[in-house]
Amino acid sequence: MGRYIFKRGLISVPLLLVVSFLTFILNSLSPMDPAEVVLHAQGVPRITDELLEETRLALGLDRPLLVRYWNWFLSCLRLDFGDSYVTGKPVWSLLGPAFLNTLKLTMVSVVAIIILSIALGVLCALREGKLLDKSIRGISFVLTAMPSYLLASLLVLYFSVKLDLLPTNGMDTIGSYILPVTVITISYAGIYFRIVRSSMLSSLNEDYVLYGRACGLPERKITRRILRNSLQVAVSVFCMAIPIILGSTVVVENIFAWPGLGTLSVNSILSRDFPIIQAYVLILAASFVIVNTFSDMVNAWVNPKLREDG
Amino acid sequence: MNLLEVRNLRVWDGRGGSVLVSDSSFQLKKGSCLAIIGESGSGKSLTCRAIMRLNGRGLLQSGEIRFKGVDLNELDEREMRSRRGKQLYMILQNGMRAFDPSSVIGVHLRETLARHYRWNKNETTEKLRQAMQSVRLQDPIGILNKYPHQLSGGMLQRVMIALALLLEPDVILADEPTTALDTVSKFEVVEQFIQLRERTGCSMIFVSHELGVVRKLADEVMVMRAGSVIESGTAAAIFSNARHDYTRYLTSSQRKLNDRFQELMGGAGIADR
Numbered sequence: 001m002g003r004y005i006f007k008r009g010l011i012s013v014p015l016l017l018v019v020s021f022l023t024f025i026l027n028s029l030s031p032m033d034p035a036e037v038v039l040h041a042q043g044v045p046r047i048t049d050e051l052l053e054e055t056r057l058a059l060g061l062d063r064p065l066l067v068r069y070w071n072w073f074l075s076c077l078r079l080d081f082g083d084s085y086v087t088g089k090p091v092w093s094l095l096g097p098a099f100l101n102t103l104k105l106t107m108v109s110v111v112a113i114i115i116l117s118i119a120l121g122v123l124c125a126l127r128e129g130k131l132l133d134k135s136i137r138g139i140s141f142v143l144t145a146m147p148s149y150l151l152a153s154l155l156v157l158y159f160s161v162k163l164d165l166l167p168t169n170g171m172d173t174i175g176s177y178i179l180p181v182t183v184i185t186i187s188y189a190g191i192y193f194r195i196v197r198s199s200m201l202s203s204l205n206e207d208y209v210l211y212g213r214a215c216g217l218p219e220r221k222i223t224r225r226i227l228r229n230s231l232q233v234a235v236s237v238f239c240m241a242i243p244i245i246l247g248s249t250v251v252v253e254n255i256f257a258w259p260g261l262g263t264l265s266v267n268s269i270l271s272r273d274f275p276i277i278q279a280y281v282l283i284l285a286a287s288f289v290i291v292n293t294f295s296d297m298v299n300a301w302v303n304p305k306l307r308e309d310g
Numbered sequence: 311m312n313l314l315e316v317r318n319l320r321v322w323d324g325r326g327g328s329v330l331v332s333d334s335s336f337q338l339k340k341g342s343c344l345a346i347i348g349e350s351g352s353g354k355s356l357t358c359r360a361i362m363r364l365n366g367r368g369l370l371q372s373g374e375i376r377f378k379g380v381d382l383n384e385l386d387e388r389e390m391r392s393r394r395g396k397q398l399y400m401i402l403q404n405g406m407r408a409f410d411p412s413s414v415i416g417v418h419l420r421e422t423l424a425r426h427y428r429w430n431k432n433e434t435t436e437k438l439r440q441a442m443q444s445v446r447l448q449d450p451i452g453i454l455n456k457y458p459h460q461l462s463g464g465m466l467q468r469v470m471i472a473l474a475l476l477l478e479p480d481v482i483l484a485d486e487p488t489t490a491l492d493t494v495s496k497f498e499v500v501e502q503f504i505q506l507r508e509r510t511g512c513s514m515i516f517v518s519h520e521l522g523v524v525r526k527l528a529d530e531v532m533v534m535r536a537g538s539v540i541e542s543g544t545a546a547a548i549f550s551n552a553r554h555d556y557t558r559y560l561t562s563s564q565r566k567l568n569d570r571f572q573e574l575m576g577g578a579g580i581a582d583r
Contacts (some may be wrong), residue, residue: 204367214402215394
């Protein structure tokens with residue numbers, strides 16, 4: 001297993017290189033001059049050509065693109081992502097706490113999504129074609145199709161404004177988790193419970209179910225086997241949900257003013273704060289790789305067939 | 311004496327309404343082996359599963375399945391379940407898929423035996439060891455701790471036969487148990503089926519489209535085509551003196567295919583026995 005993780009780590013290096021290089025190029029294609037961004041952010045009243053030239057020199061922008069990329073990459077290896085153009089603070093001091101906040105939101109949501117998807121998926125599979133199955137699928141279809149900003153606004157309107165039960169923004173108390181987590185869970189559980197359901201249903205027709213029944217085994221033993229085998233499929237899907245949600249909390253975070261990656265990245269994009277955007281993309285790509293490796297490990301743990309090949 | 315009597319068995323798709331097995335009737339004598347032959351999709355497996363009442367959801371069945379004087383079609387699910395395994399036992403075609411892929415073989419065997427007997431752990435292990443040795447499985451304890459994908463198809467077939475030896479069912483329904491095997495394993499498994507009948511005196515329904523194997527095992531043969539029984543009789547009569555064109559077609563085309571197998575079986579070919 002140790003060798004496997006090492007191999008995965010090695011493979012991920014070129015991947016991260018390509019991703020970060022593409023972001024670097026895309027950022028440099030932007031018509032906005034970084035030097036101008038910096039000067040604007042510092043509130044310089046009159047931007048002269050000399051000032052621009054000086055700032056470019058200070059930021060190292062006069063050097064060729066590839067050299068800049070290489071220098072940036074080398075400092076990333078030392079976990080130094082540079083300074084924000086806008087605030088002048090180190091990128092990591094902004095991105096670190098934001099990442100942690102989003103991670104908290106994501107993990108709570110993922111746990112809720114897993115519990116809800118498994119419960120609903122199993123319930124629907126066991127009652128396939130019955131009214132319960134149909135109505136759960138129908139309701140979830142509507143809720144998933146609903147854009148999350150609309151759902152979020154409706155929830156805020158009802159629970160925070162009308163009933164005054166839950167906070168509308170921030171992350172001060174445990175109560176502030178409830179609404180954002182609900183919105184994220186509803187938009188994703190509707191997709192994931194279908195995966196659990198269909199994987200349960202295909203297991204129902206497997207020969208080991210037939211043979212188990214032919215041997216007279218009680219139904220609860222058989223259901224347990226079906227569950228165990230069909231959840232293997234769901235494990236990797238659930239694991240991949242983590243980076244997907246990490247990268248797509250933008251809307252929810254902005255609505256609930258959650259001080260996380262989503263809010264930070266949108267602000268950075270609007271103010272052309274390139275070092276932050278660059279580091280944000282890199283972190284997301286890295287977390288995809290890490291979680292993917294992790295999900296392979298979990299899969300190998302639950303699936304004896306994969307255990308040997310690894 | 312008839313142990314199992316099936317009258318006017320009909321299996322149909324409850325959603326689409328298409329009839330998959332129509333109006334089959336046959337009997338199984340105590341201690342005898344009835345082979346059901348016919349091409350794929352002719353309703354052989356469906357007939358077997360209908361007797362166990364294990365056709366998947368959406369498939370409905372009617373008719374009378376009289377086993378030891380009781381109509382199985384009339385029983386509720388709990389009573390039916392108590393007959394599965396101990397009285398009616400099924401052996402499937404693909405051993406790799408018949409066992410739960412996520413647990414070792416021993417788990418299924420122990421759970422099944424715990425369901426039907428009050429043996430303690432050591433007793434169960436000892437009985438399993440003996441049964442598995444008697445079907446010529448080397449290192450039984452090692453096999454109990456293996457996953458299905460770590461064993462060969464022939465070994466898994468023999469594990470299913472070993473379980474039958476312990477359960478001593480009245481009727482064994484074997485659904486194409488040799489189809490997925492190579493020639494050598496097939497020979498070994500057929501040998502074990504012959505011994506299984508000798509040891510337990512059970513009756514057997516043997517579904518197959520391999521006439522060489524059928525010839526070796528069956529006392530009576532029933533030919534199915536497109537969901538109906540088209541001919542039945544003693545094995546000798548069907549093989550030497552088939553009345554129906556389709557049966558003659560089946561036996562002659564199989565004769566051509568089965569030369570190599572016959573050679574290995576060391577027995578006479580279909581035509582000249």
